[in-house]
Amino acid sequence: MSAPADLRRTDRQLLDRVEALLGNLPRTRVVRLPHPGIRLYAKMESENRAGSSKDRAAIWILREAVRRGEITRSTTVVESSSGNFALALAHFLNELGVPFVPVLDPNVNAATERTLRRLCARVEKVTEPDGTGGYLLSRLARVADLRAELADVYWPNQYANPDGARGHYELTAPELLDDIGRIDYLFVGVGTGATINGLSRRLGEVHPEAAVVAVDVEGSAIFGAPPARRRIPGIGSSIRPPLIDDAWITKVVVQSELDEVAGCRALLSSHGIYAGGSTGCVYAAITRHFEGHTGPEPVVAFLCADSGEPYADTVYSDEWVAEHLTPVATKGA
Ligand SMILES: Cc1ncc(COP(=O)(O)O)c(C=O)c1O
Known part of the structure; x- marks a missing residue:
């Protein structure tokens, strides 16, 4: 986005190589997770080559x-x-x-x-x-x-580049929809907004009755709150990214970084999935949203955006959590 488009400069060999990379992306698995009252599916984006949905x-x-x-x-x-x-x-x-x-x-x-x-x-x-x-x-x-x-x-400028959202619209969303079929609720963690933009627009075309729940974290300015200190990378942002404006969002849920920690640990103990902080936040939001739900079981989907391994010394460390995320420290930051 830094240089003006100049198709005369297009490097054909490089284009062939990047097309080959795009054509050989792994198809990440969608797994069904037993959960009371809902039919819950997770798409394992940690299986991507560089380890995340990005x-x-x-x-x-x-x-x-x-x-x-x-x-x-x-x-x-x-x-x-x-x-x-x-x-x-x-x-x-x-x-x-x-x-x-x-x-x-x-x-x-x-x-x-x-x-x-x-x-x-x-x-x-x-x-x-x-x-x-x-x-x-x-x-x-x-x-x-x-x-x-x-x-x-x-400079890709990931906070405003519509091609990032397009990647999710063209690649992630069709896989999710093919593997699950109908989706009633999609929960998506938000940082730049690329994921929720691409997934929600595709889902809205196919299942306009579906609900898209944006999951953000306290201290993030994405949905209008004043920005404050955050410790866990992944979701949240100190600006409102323009990609959010074209996303199709029916509900916003904002949780604490301690919720991210609790969600990660619950996902690991309940389902054996070792995921990063944003995924824990989304899982905690789903659990809270459907607590005590009765009646027909809605189909609920989310992404496991990355693996827990890089968070072993933070989100999964009791010492780190006690030092950095005590309720007092979180509230006062
Ligand atoms: C682990 C993780 N989850 C969620 C997100 C948010 O995705 P997006 O930037 O597309 O909103 C990111 C973004 O970097 C991420 O790294």
Whole structure:
């Protein structure tokens, strides 16, 4: 999105390679989870190559940018990410031989940062929180510096790039709908809004009667609350991303980071699924929403957006939770 589209610049070999990557994405499994009162399905996005749902957004953005001549082999890609989008870009761009500079912040998981440092020759990490208590604006300022510093640069701008949402519309949603059939409720964690934008628009075309529940976290400004400090990467944002405006959302649920922790642990103990914080938040929202539900069993779907492994020392560590997410600390931040 940094350079104007110039189809004359399109690198045909690179386009073939990115098309091949797109054509060979793994089809992630949909699993049925026994749950009282509902028919619950989870799509295991942690089975993607870079380990999260962000692969679908990343590959669609890259393919479109290569097609438009905005990325060639002399381009450097720069992007702000708290983790998974950077991992997805790093994996794909490494295969394409295109340099990538991720801009991270202190909330990044240690394992994610290690992988990124292995895959990328240069990694930028901001240390100063912005005025909102988060780091997004600091990361975006560093991206702006890099765009000024580097000669041929492409910035995917995941918070506003409709191609990211298109990836979920074209890739994730059809798989989900093919595997489940009818969906009555879709619960989606929200960060940039790409996932909920793509999934909800596709679902709305096929099942307009379905409910789409957006799941956000306290301290996030996505749905109008003032931004405040958050510790767990994944969902939430210190800005309202424009991709939210075209999403089809019937209800918003906002939960605490302690709910994320509780949801992760419940998902692990009830279903043996070791998932990241955003998935725990979504699972906690589903459990709460359908507590005591009687009558016909609705079909409820959600994504397991990433694995719990990178969160072993945070969300799954009692010490970390006690130190960083005590109710007092959470409320006062
Ligand atoms: C684990 C996880 N869950 C949920 C999300 C939110 O997805 P989106 O940015 O498409 O709203 C992200 C985004 O990075 C994520 O990494």
